[in-house]
Amino acid sequence: MADSKPTSSDLFPISVFIDELRNEDLQVRLKSVNKLPTIALALGIEKTRNELIPFLATLIYDDDMVLLALAEKLSTFIPLIGGPEYAHCLLIPLEALTSVEETIVRDRAVDSLRTISSYFSPTNLEEHFIPMVNRLALGDWFTTRCSSCGLFKVCYTRVSPAAKATLRNLFYNLCQDESPLVRHAAAGKLGEFARVIEMEFLRSDLIPVFMSLVQDEQDYVRLLAIEACVGIATLLPLADVKSLIMPALNHAFADMSWRVRCKIAEKITELQRIVGYETSKTELLPVFQSLLKDTQLEVRATATTSVKKFCENLNPQQRDKIIISHILPYLRELVADPSQRVKSALSLVIGGLSPMLGKQHTIDLLLPLILTQLKDEAAEVRLNIILNMKCIVEVIGMQQLIQSLLPTILELAEDTKWRVKVAVIEFMPQLAGQLGMEFFDENLSSIYMNCLMDHVFAVRKTAALNLKKLIGSFGSEWAENKVIPRVLTLARSQNYLFRVTFLACVKILTEACGHRFMEKILFPTLLSMVNDSTANVRLNVAKIIQKIGPSLDPSYVKKEIKPILDKLAIDADEDVKFFALEAHEVIETVIVNLT
Template identity: 30%
Template sequence: MEENSVVKEFELLKEAFNEENLELQLEFVSRLVPLAKHLGPELTRTDLLPFLQDHMDHHDEILLNVSEQLEQFLPLVGGYQHAQCLLDILVKLCDVDETLVREKAVAAMSQIAKQMDADSMQKVFVPVVESLSNQEWFTGKCSATGLFEVVYPHVSEEKKSDLRNIYRILIQDDSPIVRRSAAIHLLKLIQLMEPEHLKDQFVPVFDNLAQDSMDTVKVLAVEVAVALCKRLTENDIEELIFKSIEGWAIDQSWKLRQKLAISIPAVQEVIPFAKTRGKILAMYQKLLKDEEPEVRKLAVRSLGEYCQTLKKTYQSPPQQEDNFEPVFLQSLLPHIKSLSTEHNEEVRAVLSSTLISLISVLSEECFKQHILPLVVEMLETDISPQIQANILQNLNSLPATMDLSKPFHSLKGVLRSLIVNSSTHWRTRRCLLVAFMHIAKVTNKEYFVENLKVYYAALLGDQVFAIRRTAPVILPLLVKYYGMNWTVEHIIPYFNMFRKDRNYLYRYVPLFGIMELISPSVDTQEKQYLKGSLLSSVNKKVSKIMAKISMMVDKIKAKLEENACKDILSLKDSIIFDFKEDNLRLYAEDTLDILEQNHNCDIFNTTEKDVEEDNVYVEGLLKLVYTQCIGIVLTLFEDPIVNIQIRSIFILTKIKEIVDKLVRELERDSVKACLDSLSKEELDAISKEVEEEMIVKKEDSSSESVDDGLNVQDRRKSAKETRQIIKVSEKETVQTKIPDIIVDAVHCAEKLDDLAIAEEKSDSTKQTEIKE
């Protein structure tokens, strides 16, 4: 920047500050650092900073931005030797009423202090801290409390003594705002201070905090107590701190009791001594049955963490044996049972989110005997959909060895109740997707068919788009657990049903499902289709799988070369696939994160077990694409709705991309070696097998062949139960509009009846043929 330009820029800055144009002022303030660089240290000190100091009566947003810029100014004024000019303006900013401006100014001063040597710190910075501490107005004192932790370690012992005395005065100031600020910053100062000074000078200060007349100050005494206990000896804690902590459990201030409830694990951790363990447990028991629901709620939220810290105290030396479980059963379990049926729904909701986490501190046998029955009871009897959803969503915390089919014998009824009664709580229904995968992980495929499949289908066709959009996400995980053949038999028929739905929004569901199967959203790994045992193992079974994959790829390539597919693929360059408003995370929210964290989401990875069980994902996917998916896409491309046509083009394009990538992966030397190891006779046999597997069945348009895993009686029973639920719901919604979920339930019941009648007719026909 030329000299004239610099002068002009400075003049424009002055004009902007003299005019009441906030946007223009903010623009010039954002350019203060470049301007100072070009002005040089001397002009910055003599012209720019004095000008800014004279204009401290501007909008708070301007002052906030000035504070942020000044944090970078120390090298621009010539180093810490010239820090005084910066400190002068920052002291003014430390004195404004707006808290954010003061905090930013304190942060800037802290950065400047860190770059000073000890001598400059004591000569230049300490007087600034003392000056702020001695101001009459609360703003300067509040700002000063945040600077002691920066200064204290770098000054002489004599000056440290002065600073401690000043801080003790601030923490006992007449203004509650100053006392609160001092208490907050005392937490860091305690870590820096010598133990002897803590005991002599700051324990009395702690006593004052613990008895403060203002709740906002008093609650901070809990954190200060924890910080002090980390630095003091066992005897000092017992003599000087513990009595105050013990009294907080019955203090008149519910906010203090609430703070203690959430901090009780930290209290137990810093006071792990056998002498006080029982007293802390007694305090926690009082908090669990506190008369204030907000206290009980936070006490319950601390249950898992408190149990973990309590268990550690029994396992740490010099303990002879671990008595945690007997203590838990005697002292905590009765309170947990009482809370599971208490009147406050919010407390029960927190308990429902916490109960299952106790598996991490209890033995499996103890958990199954005492906690699991409570979980089942809350799930089956609590009328709150949120509580039921919380339990289902946390089932993943249970070990994979724990069979849930017996304790959750009435799970089917719970799921039906949740879906029907959650018309206004659609996120509760979406939670079921996570629950389905948790249950699938610890049960077999037959259990899923009998208890979960029909409800998963209901979520695929939910009236809320976000659920319909999210429901297909778990399909790749179901394939990993149960196999592609199971998925084709039990889930894909629903796609054929949805693609004919009269409402075009439901015709999207098969496209969402196909997209998730070919490009899983839960798979965070690099998209490579031949991986794992397919590359690392060389044996006849792997070679056969590789040959099948190669032949399947060739068949799909040929299919995509047919006119019907070719014409669709030719449109891909002329169509803009803009699905920004269809961002899956927008609809799934944290569902995707939970699934990724709790399940092995490397979908295309092939293990030795997958090879042995013929459950290779990519092989099953190619078979599904050829026999089902391409046909569904071709049908939906003929849809009258343009958006469905566009998404069909997008899906077919994705299939083409996957096939092309597989062609490249099949060119690897390791894959060629597998194929070369097979004889011509073996290849001919594999080719014949592929031909048999890749037969595209013609759809019977006269009836839907959706096998929901239920026999005729089960279907009629399910339809009857659904109608009974509907009748109850209709009575409860007198003079109100019946929720859409009820209408969906009626539709579902009708379909179940239709399926039952169709099966009866089919059975009757078969019997007649047998007789003939």
């Protein structure tokens, strides 16, 4: 009788894999774990389920990197062990991994358990998964109890009422565990568990647990309880939020830990949308005021970031009065706050109050604060105000801007910080469109054109790019009379960087004014720069020709441009030759179209 053909598992005995995992070299072991799916396919379903999986449960004393890779790979093993009916086989190694000391390994194991739980039928959940959760939740080590907290949500909705009762009791006990780390883990999963349990148990059992966590002796537990409160509040009717959630939060609002108060400042606008206008005004407004004047700068900064959203969530019919009476007095103090971080946070949102206050209140009450921030010693504060100027202009109008803000903006155009200059330059086309050509020429033109010769590249580049917007507002005749004479001076500068800026302006002006207009005015100077002493300038001549060549008149290209590129193609500098040849390929297409 002929010998039977050997199977893939015979060709790859599990002992080979075991030897690799016992290797002293970490990289060898890690590589072996990463190819687990391939090994499982070689072994076959039976050997994978009966030999490989039980062996993997013995690896929990290996290096954390190996365990992390193992926890991740096991989540993909359902097809390799015979399908969902054998999913419980994977619980053995994953349960072992939930007990290790390294948090990231435990979390990855929990993630894998949550993934494979969807493959369990309700019967298998109660037969295999729930007993595992029970073992973890009642384990002697805090690590298993911490891991169990992430598993309640994924199985609760698909089991019997008796099993649900068991899960609820286990979770409540974890929330009151003697270990702060376990209570912390339970508080972190409180919100997601609240979303799956029945309303009657949410009211009767989970809310008291929440109240105990909000008053926990450890601030990092209280912090996560505050994180969960918004999710819980969204599940309850408004009356229950006021009677059950707000009393617990009232205790937290004056928490001794600044981290907890910071979390409240972060979540307060979400609470506003839940509790409604009246409770927001009577209970949350005083809390928000205290957060804005908190002794800890992190709390003030977080609360300040929420100013605009908090005001938007107020009753529209009373909003402006509430802002004027209860918010602006605190903002006046924040404008002079000793912390730059707080002032910077305010500068990002203060302009957003103008649509809510209206034109007159903005001019009378908000504008003085904005002017103060425009003159702040911190460049970031000044920059943020400029970047958020649009909404202020839309409310107060350009005329008021000219009277109140323009002098300060002109000062900022010569600011020592280049980012502030860039922000002002980007804002100038909008100003120009509103103020008109005559006003721009008298007040802004010289400042703008000086930016083309700034010592910072970003300023020069921004000024060049925004020329196109200005020409769009004022026309090509204005460009010929006001812009081009100044641009031509760049080509004659002793500084090669300014000559490169001229080349950038040529491209932008050609796009804005049309190539026929530019052929007569700028191109002669452009083409003369083929003899420039600096290779970087000659290189940029080739680049500009490559970009604008296809838009030029073919006869002009053949007569004027091609000889220039021919000269650059034999330049002594290799980079110049490279870009010249690239440009040559582009214009050859133009010349071919001519013939």
